[in-house]
Amino acid sequence: MRPTVASLTVLLTLAGPIAAAAAEPATPAAAAHPKTAKGVGVITEIDRPGETLTVKHQPIAAFGWPSMTMPFHVTPPSLMDGLKVGQKITFETNEGHGLPEITAIGKR
Ligand SMILES: [Cu+2]
Numbered sequence: 001m002r003p004t005v006a007s008l009t010v011l012l013t014l015a016g017p018i019a020a021a022a023a024e025p026a027t028p029a030a031a032a033h034p035k036t037a038k039g040v041g042v043i044t045e046i047d048r049p050g051e052t053l054t055v056k057h058q059p060i061a062a063f064g065w066p067s068m069t070m071p072f073h074v075t076p077p078s079l080m081d082g083l084k085v086g087q088k089i090t091f092e093t094n095e096g097h098g099l100p101e102i103t104a105i106g107k108r
Contacts, residue, residue, distance in 0.1 A: 036093065037061075052071045053102060073102070087108070091104060
């Protein structure tokens with residue numbers, strides 16, 4: 001227990017100054033790099049059990065992404081209802097955790 005408490009104290013001590021230093025420059029960066037962005041693409045693969053959709057998407061300027069074909073996690077998975085491979089969609093995505101995540105889908 002002792003080492004854990006000691007480590008935690010060190011972390012908290014370090015976190016204070018770092019958080020304070022990051023507070024000011026973080027504001028313009030966050031504005032330039034939003035958490036969510038809209039995309040347009042064509043579905044190339046639907047993986048219902050894996051809750052992922054592979055989409056050949058157009059560039060997503062807000063994230064600085066070029067056009068590419070990539071998998072997205074879909075939340076909630078029910079957004080995949082009625083979708084077909086080859087279908088054109090608009091979508092809203094965030095950068096997720098590892099895999100970007102689609103949180104809204106519009107059919108075209
Ligand atoms: Cu991509």
